[in-house]
Amino acid sequence: MTPLDADRRRFAALLAGAALWPAGRALAITPEPPPIAPGALAPPAGAPSTSIGAGIDWTSRMTAPVRIEGQGPFPFVVDTGANRTVIAAELAMKLALPEGELEPVQGVAGMQMAPTAFASLTVGDRTGRRGPVSLLPSAAIGGQGLLGLDRIGDQCVTLDFRAQQLVIGPAPPRWAGTYEVSVRAHWRDGQLTMVDADLAGIPVIAFIDSGADTTIGNMALHHFCLERDASVKWLKVPVISATGQTMQAEMADLPNLRVGGFRLPDWPVAFVDLHTFSMWGLTERPAILLGMDLLSRFDRVSLDFARGVVRFRLPPGAI
Numbered sequence: 001m002t003p004l005d006a007d008r009r010r011f012a013a014l015l016a017g018a019a020l021w022p023a024g025r026a027l028a029i030t031p032e033p034p035p036i037a038p039g040a041l042a043p044p045a046g047a048p049s050t051s052i053g054a055g056i057d058w059t060s061r062m063t064a065p066v067r068i069e070g071q072g073p074f075p076f077v078v079d080t081g082a083n084r085t086v087i088a089a090e091l092a093m094k095l096a097l098p099e100g101e102l103e104p105v106q107g108v109a110g111m112q113m114a115p116t117a118f119a120s121l122t123v124g125d126r127t128g129r130r131g132p133v134s135l136l137p138s139a140a141i142g143g144q145g146l147l148g149l150d151r152i153g154d155q156c157v158t159l160d161f162r163a164q165q166l167v168i169g170p171a172p173p174r175w176a177g178t179y180e181v182s183v184r185a186h187w188r189d190g191q192l193t194m195v196d197a198d199l200a201g202i203p204v205i206a207f208i209d210s211g212a213d214t215t216i217g218n219m220a221l222h223h224f225c226l227e228r229d230a231s232v233k234w235l236k237v238p239v240i241s242a243t244g245q246t247m248q249a250e251m252a253d254l255p256n257l258r259v260g261g262f263r264l265p266d267w268p269v270a271f272v273d274l275h276t277f278s279m280w281g282l283t284e285r286p287a288i289l290l291g292m293d294l295l296s297r298f299d300r301v302s303l304d305f306a307r308g309v310v311r312f313r314l315p316p317g318a319i
Helices: 003-007 089-095 219-228 275-279
Strands: 014-016 050-053 062-068 071-078 086-088 103-107 110-114 116-119 121-123 131-136 145-147 156-160 165-169 179-188 191-194 197-199 205-208 235-241 246-254 257-259 267-271 287-290 300-304 309-314
Touching (some): 086 089, 089 131, 219 267
Parallel strands (some): 086 131, 205 287
Antiparallel strands (some): 050 165, 062 121, 156 165, 191 205
16 A cells, blocks of 8 residues: 555545745845744743643644643644734634734745734743734634744744654754764745755755645645646545645655655655745746644754754654
8 A cells, every 4th residue: 555545545635834934034045044023932140941732633634732821721823834923813813913904925825814813822931022923713723723933933942743842943963873974055035945965856845834734745746746646546635724725636646756865765745836926937947845744753853043054863763
């Protein structure tokens, strides 16, 4: 049985809640992380890393307990693909958060207007000043909220799947006794982009997207796969954006994708012409968003935003 055959039962819907950010921002590739956003989670002076017990939601995404204006905690999906933190509109109304203006936001399927609010968030021992958040329906984001890079993106964020913990703080030391792979990355519009990836020798731009439950490739990568093997089996699945829009995708097993120093097994990937890829000018070059279906196969994934490094810890005998 192939991975795709095993996943046919799971894909009644495909949540792609990542890559949400305010519209109108300039797109750029820079070597340095963007300035710290208002409301970013600030550690106490001289504090080491903080480890927070994490959960796993119904789509296999990692969640962390978040306090809003001192209330809660509420489970928020840790979303390294979202540049703006999101609170479920229903929860914001219940908490009577100060309202902001309507703002256009970009999701994976397109742009739409969304209300905003202002809130201070606390995760572990990190508390941020009151800052803007977007409000979207709970059904669209699949939970109470999305913890985006505007709150955590200036630190090192480790998704520890084995221990079910979220670790925020300085870069951890090398993980002893295991096979660790480090991949250099650069910033593209506020997100870490891995550049050391290829498919059968063809360079592929890869993103870490912990807000998406499934790995998604663009149509340029889709065309390459068709040319490489016309006998590939395709499965049509819906892709649902955090903004509530739906697109149809084609899913197939993607063989021989290399990221850094390891090569992945055949893995089911959904191919769709996401608005995200168009925004980043990646319609002609093969690109892929690595979702939680793949990331959770590792013991840990660490994103060092300050140094521009993504580190993977492989479990014994895995991938």
